[in-house]
Amino acid sequence: MRYIFFSLLIFYSLSANSQTADQIIAQLVSKINLVKDYSVKANIKADIPMIKVLPVNATIYFKQKDKFKVISKGIAILPKQGFTDVSSFLSNKNTYVAVDGGLKDLNGVQTHVVTVIPTVENSDIVLAKLWIDTKNKVILKTDLTTRGSGSVTMNYVYGTQLAFGLPDQITFTVDIKKFKMPKSISSDINNSEKAKKSKSKIGIITIKLSGYLVNKGISDEFFKKKN
């Protein structure tokens, strides 16, 4: 009888937490869905091992659910995944389960940690851990583990567009794999330096976003056009 009682108690508490996590995600998704499309000016600063690049200005365009385009006069480096993947992944609630991870303090803000696990086999996202500010219904931090691109951590800073849940700054911390630059590829045969092999390091890409134009309407054709 005692075992049955404890089993029921554990089951109840787990289901209660799961429901809470689902509710939090549902609130988050409803806020994400407020934004049908947007364009924003971005200043992209990439600090990546073995890549030297100055900050670049670009314009980023997004349209629900996963249309994304970057127009830049220069060469802008962005993480392969993480920019729109989380919001489009969360939008389809049949493809994942959300597990409550409890409350945690993140830089002085009380957050609800929710771990999202995909239920479909072909999902590129393996695991997403979200630190959610339930008061403002926004994600403050995401740890994203993907099949193709390793793990990406995103930290969000909100300001002018908090009402739409759009950040003013995103900092991506990317797990940079070991890159080997053979001399044959670099064609730098007379360079006396040996081809360098980078150790596994962390790359940080900071994107400052300003001048949002939200829900002004962007045609699908725009995303098909080449820059």
Place this chain on the structure above:
Amino acid sequence: MLVRNTYNEFIKIIAKPRSYIGLGVLTALIFVILFAMKADGSSFVSFVTASFEQTLSFNGNILNGNLIAFIILQMLIVHIPLLVALVTGDLISGEAAMGTIRMLATKPISRTNIVLSKFIAGAVYTLILTLWLAFLALIVVKWMFGTGDLIVLNSSGLIILQEQDIMWRYLCSFFVAYLALLTVSSLSICLSAFAENSIGPIVSTMGIIILFTIIGSMDVTVFDSIKKFLFTTHMASWRSFFEDPVKMKDIWQSIIILVVHNIVLVAIAIIKFNKKDITS
């Protein structure tokens, strides 16, 4: 007299059909590269960025005129010496082969000035070849592919140079590349002073370039001490202008070594030609 003889030497160069082979081949090669880039340039770009593309995405116009100009310079700087040697390797030995060297030596001009005028004429021809390459690579290519940031892959990783920071690098690069080609010209003229036929100095020049390039590219410690003195090592020093920061010390060292090579090779040619027993 030196100027007039240099002018005559240059007239001789432009009168030879082989002088146009260089310009023609150069033009054809560049248009082949342009065609390849237009048809399948994106695969070349992904080859450059492949090491990073698992994690990062590169946005913007990567395949632009600046990148293609860099590719052209990198591909052709290895082959242009052949086009230079084809003309300059014939300057003295060609006269010996045709029997005109005796008449040339009877002119009221010193043998030293004869060699110098041939060297200057060869230098002008090399300059025309380099300027033509620069014109095609920097003006025609940019007109066709537009401009943009330059992405360079070297042994230390990827460097992305901003568009407004590129032109001066190209101009300096073409200057150093010219100096390297001038060394090839001087080498072939020097070898030409020793030969009695046209083909010998041309083949010998290419043979020396191939030998030195192989020595320079071998990661064997026994060659480390001599590598820095081989002119072929410094033929690629134009690439240093596309480093960030620019390795000015290395570039100056390369310039000095190339200039010394030119002086020594022309001096050897002068000494040999002055002592030459002209019997043809």
